[in-house]
Amino acid sequence: MDLAILWHFHQPLYHKPKSRHYMLPWVNYHTTKNYYQMARLAEESGFPCTCNFVPCLLEQIDDYACERASDPYQRALEKHPDQLESFELELLKNFVPDEPDPAALQWKALRSFFSPVEEIPGDKEELLHLQKEIFQDLFLLYNRLAQGAGLELTTSPYYHPLLPLIFDLDVAGDGQRPPVSFRHPEDGEQQIQTGREYFKKTFGFYPQGMWPSEGGISRSVARAIAAAGFSFAVTDENVLWKSLNKPVDRKYLYRPYVSEGLAVFFRDRELSDLIGFEYHKWDERDAVQDFIRRIKERKKTCDDHSILVIALDGENPWGSYRQNGVPFLREFFLRLKEQQDIRPTLFRDHLARHKPSLEVPLVPGTWHGNFSKWVGTPAKNEGWVELGKARAACGPSQEILVAEGSDWFWWFGEEVTAEFRYLFKSYIEEAYRQTGKKP
Secondary structure (H helix, E strand, O other), rough: OOEEEEEOOOOOOEEEOOOEEEEEHHOOOOOOOOHHHHHHHHHHHOOOEEEOOHHHHHHHHHHHHHOOOOOOOHHHHOOOOHHHOHHHHHHHHHHHHHHHHHHHHHHHHHHHHOOOOOOOOOOOOHHHHHHHHHHHHHHHHHHHHHHHOOOEEEOOOOOOOOOHHHOHHHHHHHOOOOOOOOOOHHHHHHHHHHHHHHHHHHHHOOOOOOOHHHHHHHHHHHHHHHOOOOEEEEEHHHHHHHOOOOOOOOHHOOOOOEOEEEEEEEEOOOHHHHOOOOOOOOOHHHHHHHHHHHHHEEEEEOOOOEEEEEEEOOHHHHHOHHHHHHHHHHHHHHHHOOOOOEEOOHHHHHHHHOOOOEEEEOEEEEOOOOOOOOOHHHHHHHHHHHHHHHHEEEEEEEOHHHHHHHHHHHHHHOOHHHHHHHHHHHHHHHHHOOOOOOO
16 A cells, blocks of 8 residues: 655745735744754655645745845844843743743743754854754755655645635535625636746746645636646545545545546545644554554555555644654654555655546535635634625735635634734735725
8 A cells, every 4th residue: 555645834924915024933933843854854764755835835934044034033032132122022932931031031932943853052043043054955955855756845826725715605505605705716726826836936846736725625626726737636535525425435535536637635534633633642652553553454445556645734733742743753754664565655656656547526625624614604704705805896916815815714713813813904905005995
């Protein structure tokens, strides 16, 4: 049985319109702590992996690498500790809540930006130097690994829009639709195409595969992805079960299908979620042994041409693991490579050996199943009303495309989301300003 693993790297746009003032530090934090870690572990282990970069994340990493990012968190990390203002101390306490001494607080916060995949320097200036080096070399590192046989790079639509809803909001269903319609497949097609082009600008080649934002896919979306030049997409198994309209039977899961000329892989949700949400509670060896046992149970009902797909967030789970997940991932890669009947592989290599022939009539869906995390509540529907009015008044400007991102709608109505609401409103208002109209 082939085993393909996709790590999804994604952050929404954190800077204000027409500026590079970053309101939140998560691109900065995850680049040095997690994107670098995953590349180093892939290189160290030689384990074939697929890494999916969202283009607006690539753009923001480049801002930091080229020192265009204006980040108050970074300034708080760099200043002399005696000169830190009270609001800067509060920013640093997001990373180290209980340290009263400014110098110790700053140093501990800065160390928290790094992974123990390598020895972490003890000196502040060395840490800041390493931080710059990682940003400046990250794309080169991934590009070098992708030129070999062990790493595949894929991408998503540019600003991470939930494509089935952008193509036609009515797929959300009668019980969840807001009181206005939103139907702009041309915007979705633009996000797919510009994302593909930005990926090429960054890495020098076009990606073959795509993780559509939130695993969101439909027949119309598959047709657009194929038309843009992609060979395959990856989504969640619940989309398959809805599309096949059959009882769940894993023997149907472990193969790619074809939809609208696009090869589509479906991830094993249980195994993906065990890594994302459960195994951090386990001893690393026990967790990996359990994972291998579960694969071998699945393999009993599959032929030798089968492929089992694991796809999950490649940045956020590791904070719950011991030492940022490094011991778990080393054990995971090592033990899986030792298995004679499990072949770690890349999606492109599996497709080269096994062309899919079974058509699947895709029913619109996401990794979550339905679309209830992005539409249906009063706060989320209010966002769609605002976006729909702005799109009708302003056309498909860049600001509108940013506002189509899935993250804003995910967080509407949740606690502690003031920055997300502010950024969404800022891009909507900027779209009106650019067209000379009143918001």
